[in-house]
Amino acid sequence: MKSDFFRYQAQTTPHPLAMEISHAIGSYIYDTKNKAYLDFVAGVSACPLGHNHPKVTHAIKKQLDAYLHVMVYGEYIQKPAVELTKLLANNLPDPLEKTYLTNSGTEAIEGALKLAKRATGRSEIIAAHNAYHGNTMGAMSVMGFEERKQAFRPLLPDVQFITFNDASNLEYITTNTACVILETIQGGAGFIEPQNAYLEKVRNCCDTVGALLILDEIQPGIGRTGKLFGFEHYNCIPDILVTGKGLGGGMPIGAFTASGKLMDVLQDKPKLGHITTFGGHPVIAASALATLKEITGGHLMSEALEKETLFRQLLVHPLIKEIRGKGLMLAIITTSEKITNALILKSQEKGLILFWLLFEPKAIRITPPLTISNEEITKGCAIIIEILDEIHNQNH
Structure with missing residues (x-):
């Protein structure tokens, strides 16, 4: 072997x-x-309930007996995905209510970046040095570690980098900025927490200039920090929330969540603004639903x-x-x-x-x-x- x-x-x-x-x-x-x-x-x-958790494996096996993939994302009403997105909404603050399910965290990052550009009509993205948001081309473009991405250039244009926790850098957030994307707690950089109300300051800057705030909760989300999402510790609600890893309970998943008004811009002009075949897969959604119920209910x-x-x-x-x-x-x-x-x-x-x-x-x-x-x-x-x-x- x-x-x-x-x-x-x-x-x-x-x-x-x-x-x-x-x-x-x-x-x-x-x-x-x-x-x-x-x-x-x-x-x-990625396995918040450990391995082979009976409630997760039961949910998977039950869904296996009902149906697997039946249609590309978003066309048919499939109970596991609907219940999962509803439970997420019920556990999130306003205005975070509508969720797009993807196959991975990095794919959710791609969707979030597209949504921010589409909604604001702007192109500039601001990310953090030593940030990690995934490894596809868009996610790599907002990775703040040149050694890992220099071999794959050119990447997305109009990306600027600021230093996490340095409030003096926030002047770079302007009316040209579509979005600021940050990890709530920087993962790859060494589990760096925001200090001195840093996320609140970023939130205020985004509000002032009409930029969107994307918080990447792929690592800290789903109960790991003692709250369902890390941002709940720091008095800061994002415009777009990205999650993955632990949400699937050991199955591959990603998701990005925003207000209904914001998320609906992906429906039209153009239609099919973001699409996926296997996002919201019923077996994976069943696993995620069982995982989320267990974490929020205990x-x-x-x-x-x-x-x-x-x-x-x-x-x-x-x-x-x-x-x-x-x-x-x-x-x-x-x-x-x-x-x-x-x-x-x-x-x-x-x-x-x-x-x-x-x-x-x-x-x-x-x-x-x-x-x-x-x-x-x-x-x-x-x-x-x-x-x-x-x-x-x-x-x-």
Whole structure:
């Protein structure tokens, strides 16, 4: 299997982890030798209820028996998609009420950018340095990391970059600006939270000049920060909300949400302003609906903040400079890239799954399922501290 993996499946890096998966349940992933790995990553924030959650798998199996794909997006009334978008609207502040379902987060970003241009009649987009919004051409155009995109130029024109949390840069938002697109919490940059009412200031600038504010909640959304969406912590409501990852409960999904008035501009002039074949797929929508019901109907969001406190209490070590983030969207920042790499690789050997962030080489991702138990957190953190002790002792 391993040789076929490298021969037939295209790789994204020269050295993938290449662990061969047998099955997964709860907070654990098992390899084909039946070794258990405690999962502190949750498919990069995409499995908020862990693996093989009974309510999610039941919803999927039930929908499988009814129908799969029947028509391109938006033509037929399909109950899972309608109920999903309604539940989203019921849990969002005004005016966010109408949702377009896509196949991935990056596709939702593309739709949001198109919507902003179409609605404002403007072309300029303002994004943030060290931002990550996906890897298609439009999403890459608003990626604030030149090293990752220089090989693929030319990209979209009229994109300007500002520094996240730097209010002095907000003068770049003008009457030429169609939209400002920001991650509510910067992910790839190292889980950077907005400070000093930064998002409120951006919101006010957009309102003043008639620009739209797009907030990318693909990582922080769906309960991970202790609220359903991260923006709820920062007194800022976007014009267009983008989500993905955790919304699907382990299935591929993206979505962008706006007011009915704003979203309706994609219907006409031209017609078919944004289209997709498989967006709103009934099986995926059923999975997402079950996931969203479980997260909004229980205590997982409030528990995420309690579990954050436990992580911060347990992860104290001379090689840990700081822990960034909120809820169960956390990043350990070590004292060097070398230590970060060693910790991630040695953790896998010891049965704990950790992972990197895109642009911050000293960061280690901790985004476990929201369902992870305190006992599992304690077990995983003990492995981290044990490895850091080994590294520390080797260097002294």
